[in-house]
Amino acid sequence: MATFETEFLFVYGTLMSGVDNQWSLRxxxxxxxxxxxxxxxxxxxxxxYPGMKDPLDGEAAWVHGQLAQLPDSPALLADLDAYEGDEFVRLRRTATLRDGRIVPVQVYMYQPEVDENQRIWSGRFTFAQ
Structure with missing residues (x-):
C-alpha cells in the first residue's frame, strides 16, 4: 500500500470506534x-461490512464515519492494510469535519464492481443492514 504524509484515517465500518473486534480496538x-x-x-x-467508492460525476453523496489521528506507526497501517485485504486500497481523499474544516485523510476504498441494489443511500453503515 502507498504511504502518505497524511496523519488521519477515515473509517466508516468495522474499524469505527465502539465496534467489538481486535482491529477496531487496536x-x-x-x-x-x-x-x-x-x-x-x-x-x-x-x-x-461496507465498502466505499468515489461519488459519481456531479453527485453530491457523502459517506459518514470517524476520523482517527494516526500515530507514527507503519506497523499499525500495515496490519490494517492486511485486515482490509486485496479488495480495498488505501487512498488519499479529503474529509469534512463537523465544524466545516477540510482535512486530508487516508481511506480504504473498495475496488471490485458492486450492484447499485447494495447501495446504502444514507451513507451511514450500521450492522443491522
Whole structure:
C-alpha cells in the first residue's frame, strides 16, 4: 500500500470506534478519541461490512464515519492494510469535519464492481443492514 504524509484515517465500518473486534480496538487504543467526519463517496453493504467508492460525476453523496489521528506507526497501517485485504486500497481523499474544516485523510476504498441494489443511500453503515 502507498504511504502518505497524511496523519488521519477515515473509517466508516468495522474499524469505527465502539465496534467489538481486535482491529477496531487496536486502532482506537493507538489513536485516542474519534472525530465525526464525512467524505464524498458512495457506500455499499457487502454482507456484514461496507465498502466505499468515489461519488459519481456531479453527485453530491457523502459517506459518514470517524476520523482517527494516526500515530507514527507503519506497523499499525500495515496490519490494517492486511485486515482490509486485496479488495480495498488505501487512498488519499479529503474529509469534512463537523465544524466545516477540510482535512486530508487516508481511506480504504473498495475496488471490485458492486450492484447499485447494495447501495446504502444514507451513507451511514450500521450492522443491522
Amino acid at each position: 486502532l482506537w487504543r493507538a489513536c485516542g478519541q474519534p472525530s465525526e467526519a464525512k467524505v464524498p463517496g458512495r457506500l455499499y453493504t457487502l454482507g456484514g
